[in-house]
Amino acid sequence: MGSKAPIVEIRNLYKSxxxxxxxxxxxxxxxxxxxxxxxxxxxxxxGSGKTTLLNLIAGIDKADSGTIKVSGxxxxxxxxxxxxxxxxxxxxFIFQFYNLIPxxxxxxxxxxxxxxxxxxxxxxxxxxxxxxxxxxxYDRMEHYPGQLSGGQQQRVAIARAVVPDPTILVADEPxxxxxxxxxxxxxxxxxxxxxxxxxxxxxxxxxxxAAKMAHIIKHLDKGVLNVYPQNHL
Amino acid sequence: xxxLKIISKNTLRHKLRTFLTILGITIxxxxxxxLRTLISAWYSGVEASSASRLVTRNSxxxxxxxxxxxxxxxxxxxxxxxxSYGNWFGGIYIDEKNFFANYAVEPKIYLDLYPEIIIPPDxxxxxxxxxxxxxxxxxxxxxxxxxxxxxxxxxxxxxxxxWEFVIRAIYYGRDKTVDETAFFFHWDYLNENMKKTAPLxxxxxxxxxxxxxxxxxxxxxxxxxxxxxxxxxxxxxxETEKAFQLSFISMTEAIVIAIQLVSLVVIVIIxxxxxxxxxxxxxxxxxxxxVFKTMGFRGWHIAGMIFGESLLITMVGCAVxxxxxxxxxxxxxxxxxxxxxxxxxxxxxxxxxxAAALIVGVVAALFPTYRAIRIRIADSLRRIG
Ligand SMILES: Nc1ncnc2c1ncn2[C@@H]1O[C@H](COP(=O)(O)OP(=O)(O)O)[C@@H](O)[C@H]1O
Ligand SMILES: [Mg+2]
Numbered sequence: 001m002g003s004k005a006p007i008v009e010i011r012n013l014y015k016s017x018x019x020x021x022x023x024x025x026x027x028x029x030x031x032x033x034x035x036x037x038x039x040x041x042x043x044x045x046x047g048s049g050k051t052t053l054l055n056l057i058a059g060i061d062k063a064d065s066g067t068i069k070v071s072g073x074x075x076x077x078x079x080x081x082x083x084x085x086x087x088x089x090x091x092x093f094i095f096q097f098y099n100l101i102p103x104x105x106x107x108x109x110x111x112x113x114x115x116x117x118x119x120x121x122x123x124x125x126x127x128x129x130x131x132x133x134x135x136x137x138y139d140r141m142e143h144y145p146g147q148l149s150g151g152q153q154q155r156v157a158i159a160r161a162v163v164p165d166p167t168i169l170v171a172d173e174p175x176x177x178x179x180x181x182x183x184x185x186x187x188x189x190x191x192x193x194x195x196x197x198x199x200x201x202x203x204x205x206x207x208x209x210a211a212k213m214a215h216i217i218k219h220l221d222k223g224v225l226n227v228y229p230q231n232h233l
Numbered sequence: 234x235x236x237l238k239i240i241s242k243n244t245l246r247h248k249l250r251t252f253l254t255i256l257g258i259t260i261x262x263x264x265x266x267x268l269r270t271l272i273s274a275w276y277s278g279v280e281a282s283s284a285s286r287l288v289t290r291n292s293x294x295x296x297x298x299x300x301x302x303x304x305x306x307x308x309x310x311x312x313x314x315x316x317s318y319g320n321w322f323g324g325i326y327i328d329e330k331n332f333f334a335n336y337a338v339e340p341k342i343y344l345d346l347y348p349e350i351i352i353p354p355d356x357x358x359x360x361x362x363x364x365x366x367x368x369x370x371x372x373x374x375x376x377x378x379x380x381x382x383x384x385x386x387x388x389x390x391x392x393x394x395x396w397e398f399v400i401r402a403i404y405y406g407r408d409k410t411v412d413e414t415a416f417f418f419h420w421d422y423l424n425e426n427m428k429k430t431a432p433l434x435x436x437x438x439x440x441x442x443x444x445x446x447x448x449x450x451x452x453x454x455x456x457x458x459x460x461x462x463x464x465x466x467x468x469x470x471x472e473t474e475k476a477f478q479l480s481f482i483s484m485t486e487a488i489v490i491a492i493q494l495v496s497l498v499v500i501v502i503i504x505x506x507x508x509x510x511x512x513x514x515x516x517x518x519x520x521x522x523x524v525f526k527t528m529g530f531r532g533w534h535i536a537g538m539i540f541g542e543s544l545l546i547t548m549v550g551c552a553v554x555x556x557x558x559x560x561x562x563x564x565x566x567x568x569x570x571x572x573x574x575x576x577x578x579x580x581x582x583x584x585x586x587x588a589a590a591l592i593v594g595v596v597a598a599l600f601p602t603y604r605a606i607r608i609r610i611a612d613s614l615r616r617i618g
Binding site: 051052055058060061081084085086087088089091093095099101102103104108112113115116160 | 235238239242243245246520521524525526527528529530531609610611614615
């Protein structure tokens with residue numbers, strides 16, 4: 001990687017929330033680089049600002065100051081509309097509670113992000129089927145979320161996140177709602193996306209096993225980042 | 234295409250709630266349609282009347298007559314093409330509750346003036362030949378089971394006595410707006426009897442009907458007629474047939490306005506019901522809308538889903554409501570034929586139904602859409618996650 005520019009460059013990022021006339025600082029001067037093909041785990045106590053940071057990187061929240069560049073695009077200066085267009089092709093989001101659309105089948109859920117692309121109906125089908133094959137749920141594609149286990153739903157959600165071939169994948173406690181076995185499956189799958197497909201993943205987690213899968217662990221505490229090499233865990 | 238799939242699937246998520254909302258819309262549209270039909274039934278006489286026909290009556294009141302001698306004078310006024318005349322007869326058939334319009338007219342010019350009244354030629358000839366002959370509308374004939382050649386007796390109220398008539402012709406309307414429950418007979422028959430029994434009332438007519446050469450000059454002709462008889466013993470009031478009909482209705486105008494208001498209230502109530510359903514629906518789905526937005530879907534995609542669902546529900550309810558309006562209106566038409574000879578669901582009523590349903594659907598979607606679009610993604614994700 002060496003000379004290559006990082007895929008995510010965060011510089012002097014500040015974010016605070018207002019509650020009435022009280023100001024609650026959440027992120028305090030965050031500076032961070034993430035390289036392409038990296039699997040980064042973001043850890044830290046509850047309320048330390050992990051979700052907030054992840055949302056900022058994913059372009060669904062606005063920072064107070066500082067910049068975030070993703071693949072050379074300074075997303076902190078984009079408008080709401082530009083951000084929506086940017087997210088459609090650059091970010092795959094994996095949620096703790098899967099957040100599949102319950103009235104759509106697994107296949108339709110995976111196809112959803114492709115509706116915002118110029119792909120034909122046939123190409124959409126091919127891409128969605130391919131993504132479902134990657135998560136090993138090709139045979140369940142006509143099932144509705146309610147007919148799938150938590151782990152299977154999360155795999156569908158991962159297929160939905162990767163299907164538009166985004167620049168980065170962000171995951172907010174993707175194993176937080178899963179049993180041990182399912183959690184391991186999800187982590188294996190994410191590891192495979194990084195190693196086999198060269199994806200970049202930024203994952204918020206509480207789970208030490210999850211963190212262990214990652215290449216780099218960053219600790220967020222009271223809005224400040226501390227870096228530990230993996231072997232210090 | 235895809236959005237239609239999501240909309241229809243969303244609609245079926247709470248089947249009972251959707252069903253009850255659609256049922257509410259169906260009933261509202263049915264009630265609205267029937268009330269509008271009632272209103273147009275009220276005005277049907279006005280709608281059917283022609284702007285090229287004038288009615289002349291005694292300026293004091295309809296109950297005072299005009300001399301028959303006015304006929305020639307009216308005919309000489311410029312712009313007048315045809316003049317007929319008649320009297321409201323007000324006869325009762327067996328019992329007072331069997332009400333129908335019946336009047337004496339000079340028939341030949343009368344039928345020229347009213348081309349919308351259609352009589353088969355042979356029956357028309359039979360009617361002209363028989364001094365006691367009478368013409369009745371097809372619905373009236375059906376109601377009392379009369380046949381051509383039947384003798385019937387009307388008991389006079391304005392003109393005392395039992396009057397015998399022979400049904401010689403059955404008329405039908407050129408279109409649906411024509412009242413097919415009226416009854417008319419030879420004015421001469423009435424007048425001859427009057428000459429014998431009450432000579433002072435002979436040669437007196439209740440109203441003149443005037444056909445003008447051109448509808449644009451109707452107003453001027455009306456003024457000219459009234460001017461002709463100014464300062465005579467019986468001054469006249471001439472107005473278009475439409476105005477004449479309206480003067481009958483105006484006394485009941487307050488009721489019509491009340492019905493109009495009720496029909497609006499029905500729509501406002503259903504608007505509140507659908508708006509409530511859509512607000513509940515959207516609130517439950519804010520999390521999903523946030524997920525859509527995270528993926529890069531935009532405000533107008535969300536708006537499309539909410540408006541689509543709202544409009545789908547209202548339009549299904551509207552379609553069922555309109556479909557039911559026809560058979561129900563038919564029952565009303567049969568039951569109320571005495572009061573409303575013309576009770577038809579008009580195209581205008583259907584258009585109003587559709588417009589009302591569209592407005593309900595749009596209004597119900599506005600507020601939830603506004604909320605769903607405005608809500609910040611990070612906040613709504615936090616709510617579900
Ligand atoms: N919309 C908000 N308004 C006010 N405070 C918020 C809002 N969102 C998050 N916070 C606060 O910001 C802090 C960081 O939240 P979060 O990023 O969710 O932490 P983590 O994901 O590490 O648990 C918490 O104290 C939380 O209460
Ligand atoms: Mg969090």
